[in-house]
Amino acid sequence: MNDPLHPAHLAETRTVELTAAQALIRYLAALRVASEDGKTLEPLFGGVFAIFGHGNVAALGEALYHHRDALPTLRAHNEQAMAHAAVAYAKAHFRRRMMAVTTSIGPGATNLVTAAALAHVNRLPVLLLPGDIFVSRAPDPVLQQVEDMQDGGVSANDCLRPVSRYFDRIVHPAQLLSALPRAISVLTDPAQCGPVTLALPQDVQATAYAYPVSFFEPRVVEFRAPPPDEAELRAALEAIRLARRPLIVAGGGVLYGRATDALADFANHHGIPVAETQGGKGSLRWDDPFNVGAIGVTGSSAANELAHEADLVIAVGTRLSDFTTGSNSLFRQATVLGINTHALDAIKHRGLPLCADARCALEALDGALSDWQPAEDWSRRARAGARAWCLTVETLTAGARERLPYEAEVIGAIQHSIPDSPERDIVVCAAGTLPAELHKLWRAGVPGAYHVEYGFSCMGYEIAGALGVKLARPEREVIVTVGDGSYLMMNSEIATSVALGAKLIIVVLDNRGYGCINRLQQTCGTPSFNNLLEDAAPRVDFAAHARALGAHSEHVDALASLASALERARAATRTYVISIDTDPARTTGEGGWWWEVAVPEVSAREAVRSARAQYEQGKLQQKEPH
Numbered sequence: 001m002n003d004p005l006h007p008a009h010l011a012e013t014r015t016v017e018l019t020a021a022q023a024l025i026r027y028l029a030a031l032r033v034a035s036e037d038g039k040t041l042e043p044l045f046g047g048v049f050a051i052f053g054h055g056n057v058a059a060l061g062e063a064l065y066h067h068r069d070a071l072p073t074l075r076a077h078n079e080q081a082m083a084h085a086a087v088a089y090a091k092a093h094f095r096r097r098m099m100a101v102t103t104s105i106g107p108g109a110t111n112l113v114t115a116a117a118l119a120h121v122n123r124l125p126v127l128l129l130p131g132d133i134f135v136s137r138a139p140d141p142v143l144q145q146v147e148d149m150q151d152g153g154v155s156a157n158d159c160l161r162p163v164s165r166y167f168d169r170i171v172h173p174a175q176l177l178s179a180l181p182r183a184i185s186v187l188t189d190p191a192q193c194g195p196v197t198l199a200l201p202q203d204v205q206a207t208a209y210a211y212p213v214s215f216f217e218p219r220v221v222e223f224r225a226p227p228p229d230e231a232e233l234r235a236a237l238e239a240i241r242l243a244r245r246p247l248i249v250a251g252g253g254v255l256y257g258r259a260t261d262a263l264a265d266f267a268n269h270h271g272i273p274v275a276e277t278q279g280g281k282g283s284l285r286w287d288d289p290f291n292v293g294a295i296g297v298t299g300s301s302a303a304n305e306l307a308h309e310a311d312l313v314i315a316v317g318t319r320l321s322d323f324t325t326g327s328n329s330l331f332r333q334a335t336v337l338g339i340n341t342h343a344l345d346a347i348k349h350r351g352l353p354l355c356a357d358a359r360c361a362l363e364a365l366d367g368a369l370s371d372w373q374p375a376e377d378w379s380r381r382a383r384a385g386a387r388a389w390c391l392t393v394e395t396l397t398a399g400a401r402e403r404l405p406y407e408a409e410v411i412g413a414i415q416h417s418i419p420d421s422p423e424r425d426i427v428v429c430a431a432g433t434l435p436a437e438l439h440k441l442w443r444a445g446v447p448g449a450y451h452v453e454y455g456f457s458c459m460g461y462e463i464a465g466a467l468g469v470k471l472a473r474p475e476r477e478v479i480v481t482v483g484d485g486s487y488l489m490m491n492s493e494i495a496t497s498v499a500l501g502a503k504l505i506i507v508v509l510d511n512r513g514y515g516c517i518n519r520l521q522q523t524c525g526t527p528s529f530n531n532l533l534e535d536a537a538p539r540v541d542f543a544a545h546a547r548a549l550g551a552h553s554e555h556v557d558a559l560a561s562l563a564s565a566l567e568r569a570r571a572a573t574r575t576y577v578i579s580i581d582t583d584p585a586r587t588t589g590e591g592g593w594w595w596e597v598a599v600p601e602v603s604a605r606e607a608v609r610s611a612r613a614q615y616e617q618g619k620l621q622q623k624e625p626h
Helices: 007-013 020-030 060-066 079-092 113-122 156-163 173-187 230-242 252-256 260-270 301-309 358-369 376-396 407-417 433-441 461-472 484-489 493-500 515-523 542-548 559-571 606-619
Strands: 015-019 031-034 041-043 045-050 098-103 126-132 166-169 195-201 208-212 246-250 274-276 291-294 312-316 335-340 352-355 425-429 450-452 477-483 505-510 552-556 576-581
Touching: 015 020, 020 031, 020 045, 020 060, 020 173, 020 195, 020 208, 045 060, 045 079, 045 461, 079 098, 079 113, 079 126, 079 450, 079 461, 079 493, 113 126, 113 156, 113 195, 126 156, 126 173, 156 166, 156 195, 166 173, 173 195, 173 208, 230 312, 230 335, 230 352, 230 358, 246 260, 246 301, 252 260, 252 358, 260 358, 274 301, 291 301, 291 376, 291 433, 301 376, 312 358, 335 358, 376 433, 407 433, 407 477, 407 505, 407 559, 425 433, 425 461, 433 450, 433 477, 433 515, 450 461, 461 477, 461 484, 461 493, 477 484, 484 505, 505 542, 505 559, 542 552, 542 576, 552 559, 559 576
Parallel strands: 045 098, 098 126, 126 195, 166 195, 246 274, 246 312, 274 291, 312 335, 335 352, 425 450, 425 477, 477 505, 505 576, 552 576
Antiparallel strands: 015 208, 031 041
């Protein structure tokens, strides 16, 4: 196109003068994505969480105000919490929609580090827009500036580098022309997806530049679904055909790749049992005849028995963390076929890689395998194990009325309170014993009904994350299960949920401390120490605290009372908090697997020496890393 008067050339050369902050927000507001049914277009960004300070209020705040109708601004009460909410929003949308987060410089920015790490570990998209120090250095040092005596270019935002998939510091407004497309590419890439940080020096935010008008034209973001390589597909097919005892491990990539139907077809067509990771739970209906339940350290007896005997593990969309592999001891005898969009995830556990979108890979394998089946007794055992585990779950969650309940019984009460359409409820959780019990015992009817953050096992995620889920799925009931420890760590977004009209049902299980780690501590040979709070802190009235934040609330003293309280919570129009006392000592014995936690090699305590001997015995079962 050499003609300077050509219409396309004229359109390209037309410019509009905007500040860097105005250009950034205008660009984000113009991005679109196809709706879940594919019939309409929706904004890629559902909004921007913002806590303003001197590093972002003047320039970025002005830009957000101008675009507040196209790109809503939401105010939270804690920077880490609002980033958790943004991450959860993306997860609830299976990574197809997302949010941005802006903070001032200093503590506002560093409060993002934990949430960024959580998003990084869980492969979830969030756009972080922290303010930064002046590029001009005219006022130096500024309020909240971290001064590095060896590097004048370092600011507090550099803490975000190791926990960002893409990091850029915008030191000139023109840099947005390349930085923003790169950021969106990472946020929407099936393999690279994760947090993106664009650090925004406050003087650059306010600086004007003549941007091409075409840069802001509405654009529909397409999500790639890479097909399998032919050579890798042939190798995968050969490995499956040689297998007699295959097991599928379904991870979060099944959900993000919209591969749940393909998984069900593949498993049932060929008679292959399916076990689910924390991220992949809900990939297959809980009552599917080939769903043998959760896998790994927090797994079901049915899934782990099969995993230990499998000769082939087909790992679909999972990063194969230690909780999934039993610290590399669970399927040490098996060949691993890694189906993943990211090559480094596909080759974990010395795996045979099939780098591809989960749906594309499963459909290709299914078509090529024709009527191939594993050993007949293997499929029969899988179906029997799935049925037996369902009965075990029913027993464990029934509830013993004559004593203080523990997590499994509270989970059962919540599950049994769900009305006729269980797929409408979403359970949210994160750290402690609750994720272990939920992984084993929760019955997920549809994809997305189970939302547990366990990649980073981040205490404090629960309530903030649930807010993000509710913003993503306002038509569904969102139920938070949270321990007293996590509640005390981060609860401010109860007030945000009330202010936004985003109703949550929050069930607080009060076992007076960190019950999960207390049990682990004793298993490793040390007496209970610094975990339970019976002698160290006053009893907290969680119901009164929640009321002070604007929620409805009540305390119940038994499982029977919990059932009626849940009915009242469902009928309520705003966030409802229910607290219940629970037993810190009891936990579910069924299922589970060894997990490597290093025990001291020498100790004066016999209990520690005994725990060390058991630890060394467990390590003998590990698969060698090389």
